[in-house]
Amino acid sequence: MRLIAAGLVVARGTNVLAGPLDIELRETQALAVTGANGAGKSTLLRTLLGLLPPAAGTLSIEGVAAPDGEPARHLSDAAHYLGHRNAMKPAETVEANLRFWQRFLGAPAMEVGDALGAVGLSHAAALPFGFLSAGQQRRAALARLLVAHRPVWLLDEPTAALDVASQTVFADLAARHLAGGGIVIAATHAPLGIAARELRLEPPAAAADPVADLADVWA
Numbered sequence: 001m002r003l004i005a006a007g008l009v010v011a012r013g014t015n016v017l018a019g020p021l022d023i024e025l026r027e028t029q030a031l032a033v034t035g036a037n038g039a040g041k042s043t044l045l046r047t048l049l050g051l052l053p054p055a056a057g058t059l060s061i062e063g064v065a066a067p068d069g070e071p072a073r074h075l076s077d078a079a080h081y082l083g084h085r086n087a088m089k090p091a092e093t094v095e096a097n098l099r100f101w102q103r104f105l106g107a108p109a110m111e112v113g114d115a116l117g118a119v120g121l122s123h124a125a126a127l128p129f130g131f132l133s134a135g136q137q138r139r140a141a142l143a144r145l146l147v148a149h150r151p152v153w154l155l156d157e158p159t160a161a162l163d164v165a166s167q168t169v170f171a172d173l174a175a176r177h178l179a180g181g182g183i184v185i186a187a188t189h190a191p192l193g194i195a196a197r198e199l200r201l202e203p204p205a206a207a208a209d210p211v212a213d214l215a216d217v218w219a
């Protein structure tokens with residue numbers, strides 16, 4: 001498996017945030033994307049996934065199958081994406097949420113009950129997701145990575161809200177994924193506890209930040 005971004009420029013509309021970036025990752029490799037608030041880390045992950053168009057450059061994934069068994073043509077065919085939000089229905093139980101994702105994603109991997117055990121949430125399976133604490137919700141979202149197989153994990157601040165013990169649980173899960181031939185790309189402000197190369201995005205100039213511009217207007 002090979003994930004290649006060549007000359008990738010990431011932007012929000014006409015506002016260029018970072019790049020050109022050259023990224024090449026193979027199985028068992030991890031990349032930690034770091035940088036100040038607003039540097040473009042989330043934007044880079046969403047661009048890699050195909051949710052946002054790159055301002056320039058190319059993206060490719062080679063040597064991996066999509067859930068339907070065909071060769072993956074886009075990274076989204078081969079990737080889990082964990083965003084800032086956990087993408088779970090608050091009124092549904094934790095177990096029902098994960099069962100939904102397992103059906104929706106295809107390529108089932110671990111049983112839902114085992115995945116909940118792996119993140120220390122067996123006791124919370126029958127609770128509505130919305131009843132969980134912020135850290136427990138993040139752990140449940142991490143369990144989504146386990147219930148369906150995707151070789152590439154794109155993670156946006158995966159350890160946000162996690163206590164120290166849960167950060168170790170995350171590190172173990174990520175290390176196991178890498179050892180099994182996976183790739184991990186994670187935006188983070190904190191050490192991830194796994195061996196990873198670092199891609200540091202520099203913060204945009206204040207004048208180029210649309211939010212900063214708005215702040216000027218309303219000051």
Ligand SMILES: Nc1ncnc2c1ncn2[C@@H]1O[C@H](COP(=O)(O)OP(=O)(O)OP(=O)(O)O)[C@@H](O)[C@H]1O
Binds near residue numbers: 035036043
């Ligand atoms: N939906 C949007 N539309 C327009 N601009 C956006 C949008 N979302 C984010 N931006 C802008 O893009 C820039 C980069 O945001 P992004 O969320 O990628 O940063 P980040 O590095 O992930 O920050 P953080 O560390 O705070 O999560 C910021 O200036 C932000 O204001």
